[in-house]
Amino acid sequence: MRTFLFVLYLINCCCAKSTTVGRLADIGQFINPAMAFGLTVIKEDEEGAFQCLYSVLLNMTLTAGIKHGVNKIHKGDEPMNRRPNGRPYNFPSGHTSSASVGANFILFRYGIEYAALPYIMTAITAAGRVQNRRHTGAGVISGFLVGFLSAFIFTKKFQEKNKSLSIASITSKEFNGLKIVYRF
Numbered sequence: 001m002r003t004f005l006f007v008l009y010l011i012n013c014c015c016a017k018s019t020t021v022g023r024l025a026d027i028g029q030f031i032n033p034a035m036a037f038g039l040t041v042i043k044e045d046e047e048g049a050f051q052c053l054y055s056v057l058l059n060m061t062l063t064a065g066i067k068h069g070v071n072k073i074h075k076g077d078e079p080m081n082r083r084p085n086g087r088p089y090n091f092p093s094g095h096t097s098s099a100s101v102g103a104n105f106i107l108f109r110y111g112i113e114y115a116a117l118p119y120i121m122t123a124i125t126a127a128g129r130v131q132n133r134r135h136t137g138a139g140v141i142s143g144f145l146v147g148f149l150s151a152f153i154f155t156k157k158f159q160e161k162n163k164s165l166s167i168a169s170i171t172s173k174e175f176n177g178l179k180i181v182y183r184f
Helices: 002-015 020-042 046-073 094-110 112-131 137-154
Strands: 164-171 176-183
Touching: 020 046, 020 094, 020 112, 046 094, 046 137, 094 112, 094 137, 112 137
Parallel strands: none
Antiparallel strands: 164 176
């Protein structure tokens, strides 16, 4: 029942925004980390799964800590902490940092060929937050940097396992056959 209610909550959050870019921004904060973790499962990369988890957890901690720290220092009425819609907690953007940590994990772990689409989604997420007046440009840039740093700290380049299959025929006066070698 909790899972069902949580899914309904996410659907409500994603569909309540007025623009398509706003909806994509809400989706982007979840889809990039999900894609990052999904790649670790597809590639059977257990070490990468833990690196992804650590990166996401660090990102959440840093984002919340900075957001609340800046709010305490620069009260909600000061320009640095005020969102364009007038609310506090502008700095950094949590949506953008979440999208960024997923995209940067994929970049650092698997390379640019896998990270192109997540980077586009991160840009859409950042643009949507600014367009819907949820954050300033500084808020989304700082969110991107928090996500970048979180992924950078824990992520190491993925080393493909040297899997190979070779088949060779063997012939001699006494024996004819095949030699099959599979490296894993």
